[in-house]
Amino acid sequence: MKIGAYEDSGSARTLLSVECLKKYFESRSGFLSRQVRLVRAVDGVNLRVFKGETLGLVGESGSGKSTLGRVVIRLEEPTEGRILFDGRDVHRLPKEDMRSFRRDVQIVFQDPYASLNPRKSAENIIGEPLTVQRICDGRERRERVVRLMEVVGLTPDQMRRYPHEFSGGQRQRIGIARAIATNPKLIIADEPVSALDVSVQAQILNLLKDLQRDHNLTYIFISHDLRVVENMSDRIAVMYLGKIVEVAECGMLCGEPLHPYTQALFSALPVMKPGERKERIILEGDVPSPVNPQAGCPFHPRCRYRIRVCETQVPALTRTGKGRSVACHLIGNDASGQGEEERGAVI
Amino acid sequence: MAKVLQVTNLRTCFDTDSGTVRAVDGVDLSLEEGETLGIAGESGCGKTVLALSIMRLIPSPPGRIASGQVMLDGVDTARLSDEEMRKIRGRGISMIFQEPMTSLNPVIPVGEQIAEAVRLHLGLSRKDATGKAVEMLKTVGIPSPSERAKEYPHQMSGGMRQRVMIAIALSCRPRLMLADEPTTALDVTIQAQILDLIDRLKEEAKTSVVLITHDLGVIAEAAQKVAVMYAGLVVEYSSVRELYYEPRHPYTVGLLESRPGPRGKGARNRHLKVIPGTVPNLYELPPGCPFHNRCNVVMDRCKMERPEYTEISEGHYVRCWRISP
Ligand SMILES: Nc1ncnc2c1ncn2[C@@H]1O[C@H](COP(=O)(O)OP(=O)(O)OP(=O)(O)O)[C@@H](O)[C@H]1O
Ligand SMILES: Nc1ncnc2c1ncn2[C@@H]1O[C@H](COP(=O)(O)OP(=O)(O)OP(=O)(O)O)[C@@H](O)[C@H]1O
Ligand SMILES: [Mg+2]
Ligand SMILES: [Mg+2]
Numbered sequence: 001m002k003i004g005a006y007e008d009s010g011s012a013r014t015l016l017s018v019e020c021l022k023k024y025f026e027s028r029s030g031f032l033s034r035q036v037r038l039v040r041a042v043d044g045v046n047l048r049v050f051k052g053e054t055l056g057l058v059g060e061s062g063s064g065k066s067t068l069g070r071v072v073i074r075l076e077e078p079t080e081g082r083i084l085f086d087g088r089d090v091h092r093l094p095k096e097d098m099r100s101f102r103r104d105v106q107i108v109f110q111d112p113y114a115s116l117n118p119r120k121s122a123e124n125i126i127g128e129p130l131t132v133q134r135i136c137d138g139r140e141r142r143e144r145v146v147r148l149m150e151v152v153g154l155t156p157d158q159m160r161r162y163p164h165e166f167s168g169g170q171r172q173r174i175g176i177a178r179a180i181a182t183n184p185k186l187i188i189a190d191e192p193v194s195a196l197d198v199s200v201q202a203q204i205l206n207l208l209k210d211l212q213r214d215h216n217l218t219y220i221f222i223s224h225d226l227r228v229v230e231n232m233s234d235r236i237a238v239m240y241l242g243k244i245v246e247v248a249e250c251g252m253l254c255g256e257p258l259h260p261y262t263q264a265l266f267s268a269l270p271v272m273k274p275g276e277r278k279e280r281i282i283l284e285g286d287v288p289s290p291v292n293p294q295a296g297c298p299f300h301p302r303c304r305y306r307i308r309v310c311e312t313q314v315p316a317l318t319r320t321g322k323g324r325s326v327a328c329h330l331i332g333n334d335a336s337g338q339g340e341e342e343r344g345a346v347i
Numbered sequence: 348m349a350k351v352l353q354v355t356n357l358r359t360c361f362d363t364d365s366g367t368v369r370a371v372d373g374v375d376l377s378l379e380e381g382e383t384l385g386i387a388g389e390s391g392c393g394k395t396v397l398a399l400s401i402m403r404l405i406p407s408p409p410g411r412i413a414s415g416q417v418m419l420d421g422v423d424t425a426r427l428s429d430e431e432m433r434k435i436r437g438r439g440i441s442m443i444f445q446e447p448m449t450s451l452n453p454v455i456p457v458g459e460q461i462a463e464a465v466r467l468h469l470g471l472s473r474k475d476a477t478g479k480a481v482e483m484l485k486t487v488g489i490p491s492p493s494e495r496a497k498e499y500p501h502q503m504s505g506g507m508r509q510r511v512m513i514a515i516a517l518s519c520r521p522r523l524m525l526a527d528e529p530t531t532a533l534d535v536t537i538q539a540q541i542l543d544l545i546d547r548l549k550e551e552a553k554t555s556v557v558l559i560t561h562d563l564g565v566i567a568e569a570a571q572k573v574a575v576m577y578a579g580l581v582v583e584y585s586s587v588r589e590l591y592y593e594p595r596h597p598y599t600v601g602l603l604e605s606r607p608g609p610r611g612k613g614a615r616n617r618h619l620k621v622i623p624g625t626v627p628n629l630y631e632l633p634p635g636c637p638f639h640n641r642c643n644v645v646m647d648r649c650k651m652e653r654p655e656y657t658e659i660s661e662g663h664y665v666r667c668w669r670i671s672p
Contacts, residue, residue, distance in 0.1 A: 213616070284488075
């Protein structure tokens with residue numbers, strides 16, 4: 001596929017660029033089975049992330065959000081395609097650049113219980129990247145840890161405590177302090193509040209907002225909670241079965257979703273207004289599996305607007321107007337004046 | 348109208364090595380025919396224990412119902428024999444559990460499991476029950492139901508398993524259905540399907556529903572009454588409309604305000620309102636009101652005395668010294 005037709009805002013603003021990315025896993029159907037099946041976790045993703053923005057990534061369970069994040073920070077090798085960070089191919093970095101990449105890109109995980117080493121003190125968990133990246137050690141490291149703990153709203157006298165002595169929200173603060181320890185440019189936040197008590201989620205979201213403002217951070221914010229993503233993001237990308245089906249500025253996407261799947265997603269969202277029952281689009285069927293996907297548009301088996309071509313051809317992510325791209329035959333074929341050369345646009 | 352469920356001053360404790368946990372600590376609730384009662388509250392506040400107490404399914408030891416009364420259709424369940432209670436659990440009340448995998452038998456095809464329930468409770472023949480099972484699978488929206496009936500639970504997705512559970516629960520047309528986080532593990536589009544289903548079948552069988560969830564949005568859509576729980580207590584109970592438009596308890600107010608809503612411009616840069624602090628550990632609850640150390644309108648009295656459960660307007664109950672001194 002041709003990559004072109006970038007937004008004219010230009011590549012100077014681009015921090016991360018994901019190009020035709022595929023990540024397939026092999027999975028065996030049973031313990032004894034020889035049959036190996038291919039899981040197309042990420043299946044041809046094009047995406048750009050601009051400096052200083054928050055890009056929200058939403059989609060149902062298994063749609064490939066975490067896998068995409070893991071490939072970006074090099075926890076996984078891509079099957080195909082490439083990722084450019086600050087213009088350089090992440091998976092082909094020379095050794096010395098690798099070190100700075102590890103510093104620049106960090107991840108915050110969903111489960112603050114599982115993601116922290118239970119045998120390490122808060123000080124060691126937060127300070128570890130500083131030692132590993134040979135940024136500082138000893139007394140200097142301790143001073144840095146103290147400051148980091150203050151920044152994320154922990155008290156430094158809790159430094160010698162172990163993860164089990166902290167609440168879920170505090171553990172997530174430790175995870176965030178560790179992630180910002182190396183002064184990163186990009187943080188991938190993979191469901192950072194999903195495991196937290198509802199009354200604690202807002203505290204962590206506010207912390208992420210403050211850090212972004214104070215440290216000029218760029219976020220990829222992964223969540224299945226649309227309300228949270230809507231509140232946090234500048235732009236939102238919607239994933240379905242390993243593909244991006246729509247990406248647009250937050251207000252546009254939430255106010256007027258175009259892709260039939262995005263529409264269903266927003267209509268399924270409960271509103272907090274008792275008595276004001278809205279019409280819901282109830283999708284037929286289940287989320288299909290990324291193993292041996294059907295031909296055509298990944299969404300066509302559940303789509304109420306499907307036409308012939310949807311069953312045979314995969315629609316390309318196509319720019320439909322300023323700040324929005326959609327992968328849908330019905331919308332792509334719309335007489336919006338966008339020519340064929342716009343196809344495959346990455347925004 | 349007859350009260351299908353009436354819970355009075357219910358207390359359920361667990362005696363553990365590190366002390367006694369008062370998981371449900373004096374709960375009053377009631378539910379009328381055909382209504383849905385939403386129970387909201389954060390992890391560990393006692394929602395599941397409350398549901399299990401109503402079903403008389405608390406594992407004992409370590410658990411015990413320390414006091415209180417559960418009336419089903421005017422009958423005090425404490426007066427029933429185990430045998431009678433078992434009958435009620437089949438025909439009168441059904442429960443949908445948080446994780447359907449734990450309550451489905453992994454080595455029996457799902458169709459047979461539904462048929463078994465139908466046979467027991469409706470007294471159908473084996474053949475008729477099998478037919479009814481397929482019909483139920485179809486009703487709950489499972490495609491190609493006669494083939495699917497032969498599958499085992501692990502061959503189905505979470506959403507499908509949850510629908511099988513609902514099929515079992517509803518094939519007996521229960522008076523009361525307790526649904527414990529029936530959609531929490533599911534995607535929103537599947538959640539919409541399940542809620543739609545509960546609603547439809549509720550209309551058909553006039554079943555009353557207790558819907559447990561931490562998602563206030565789900566309750567706003569699906570319920571008529573709502574109880575907000577905090578640390579083993581119901582802190583506010585009223586009609587859904589009144590609770591959402593005129594919440595009174597500071598915890599309810601905080602929860603509603605801190606939830607990100609549809610945003611206006613610039614929301615990314617604006618702070619969300621927060622409830623400071625964290626949910627207390629039930630082993631070391633502060634004296635007085637369990638919410639007092641996070642409350643923005645706390646008074647001295649709140650630190651000493653537990654607030655009483657008071658009716659502040661018709662059908663609206665609050666546990667707060669500020670609201671009802
Ligand atoms: N290491 C692996 N081996 C085999 N399959 C995998 C592996 N990692 C992920 N998958 C599969 O890839 C698909 C995408 O998974 P991924 O975790 O990226 O989804 P997700 O969108 O993050 O979902 P969730 O919302 O549940 O976190 C799933 O079908 C998953 O089972
Ligand atoms: N078998 C048990 N032994 C000891 N304590 C228990 C037991 N079961 C529950 N508890 C305690 O009772 C309290 C209430 O638990 P419950 O499962 O009702 O919470 P919940 O509101 O359903 O939470 P969640 O939203 O996480 O499901 C918790 O503090 C829990 O630790
Ligand atoms: Mg994930
Ligand atoms: Mg529970």
